[in-house]
Amino acid sequence: MTEPGEAQQPASESAKLADESAKLADESAKLADESVTDRAIRRAEELLRRLHGAAPPPGGPAGAPPASAPDAPEASRRHGLPPLPHLPPPPSSGELIGALRAAPSMLDQKIILLRFLAVVVLGACVLVWGADGGGEFWPIWVLFGFACAFGFDAAIARGLDEPDQPAKAFALHLWLTVFTAAVLIAVWVLAGAGAFWPSWPLFWLGLVLLGHALLTPSEVFGRKEQLAARVDELTRTRSGVLDVQAAELRRIERDLHDGAQARLVALSMQLGRAEQRLGDDADADTIALIKGAQEEARQAIAELRDLSRGIAPPLLVDRGLVAAVEAQAQRSPLEVHVDAAGVDRRLPTVVESAAYFVASEALTNAAKHAGAGAGAAVRITMAIDGPWLRLTVADDGPGGADPEGSGLAGLRGRVEALDGRLAVMGAAGSGTTVVAELPCGS
């Protein structure tokens, strides 16, 4: 029925696909490893920020970066992952920031108080100096004192801002050296910038630092940058693999439709015509044989149809996400309202599939738990916001869904594989809301 070449084609396709899948699994495993480190870094950064308040002291050596912005987007940017625009940041950082604002820790309070005190004392000194009739501007030394205190704090903070131990020790050493050097030079300038006496202390400090640097294995430097680069690379290659995989699946589906399925239909038709030509007075065994062959062909066609449908529902392929979700909504026993005005174009295949299966699974769950005939209503909202597709399925059912339930866990895996996020909200009694955000290109 099929020529050898064509029979082999799907086989080699699936071999290629299996190969891609294996690579993908491998990449995912690596990525999972990376993300453990990544999380550790984030956690450490959080702790540091907690320790040092919302912003580092001003005038720190080499201008410590402003850290008053919430940490999640910053950390994400550093590791090459886009910030999530809508979902609340993970509870750890979100709640942390909120908590800091609401009730600063003892240390934060002290630092804020100190800064306030510094400004007041400096102002008072300048006033006293002015009232005293000017002369040598001695309040500069008061400023110097405060700068030392805050500078030291900043140096420690920066020094601790390294993930791994050898690098951390060296960073601490480096920043303390920078701090000391800055103090020496400042004293030299303030004292009238005569002969450059700090040269020897600076020389020795530099020498010790150099020694430390030589003793530290070189690969620990730039660990964070390496990790960030690696995450970038993995994100890129993984999305490439997923795109290739989706395109391959779609091609296999098309090949099945145009190739094997069509040929089987033609076969079945020819058998039908043969049966008709034999007429009613033909040998019963022959008729039975033809009917048997037709039944085989019919089953083969049905199996191929199920296979195609498993790859992607026809309506999703033909008309895209909105049409497929709307059809699904109409077939639900619940009253479902779909608002998809924000989706005005076809999206990448992988994104459409993932969003469709999220909506589909959420609807099925809603129907299962909300109880048919109870007048339960579901609202599905889909919108494109910049490079993100946001899908929300909210029901007014009993709520209390288990976010780790197998169905939801499967969806989460599907969404996260695309660097998207899935959140399930809803305490018992308040309905369930499933939110998925998927990067969809811009």
Added chain:
Amino acid sequence: MRVVIVEDHALLREGIVALLRENDIEVVGQAADAEEFLRVVTAHEPELAICDVRLPPSFTDEGIRAALEARKRLPALGLLVLSQYVEPVYTSELLAAEGTGGVGYLLKERVGDVRGFLDAVQRVAGGGTALDREVVAELVRDRSAAGGSTIDELTPREREVLALMAEGRTNAAIAEAMVVTHGAVEKHISQIFTKLDLPATAGDHRRVLAVLEYLRATG
């Protein structure tokens, strides 16, 4: 009877044409894509158009859209769609189309059952309906999953009768398919009409309403 056919797969198209001609049905035009199809339909004004769903260039739902467009031009044109998959949305769109022509949606492999296929061709050309039993089964499944519907009050036997009605069969054909008497079928149908609260007007009209009750919620 004059028929136009659009199917991009040459093997299938030629097969169907041969089958129809062997059974004295006149195929006045053939097309391999939607544009050509509309041209042929407009030129020949046939009684029936047999359409594939996926056609060049994008291989999505061109066939459905072309069929609906053809119906706009020829309100009496019968539309028989042959598809490789069941899609209730397309069925509903065809049933909702304006015009007096018949509507059919069959899985392609039904062509293998020559007698059944020719029956469907005759029915749709004559203004009736022919829905694939898989399509009907899917619609029934949707409706029974929907809950609270009056369809739910039907017994399995009555639902089976309704499914056969939706396929466009006559009472006699239903009796034959279910291996029951003609009277038994009539009794089932009258029960269906009562349960679906359909007014006792012209019998055929109620038949259509009963079938539409199935399809309504599926859009």
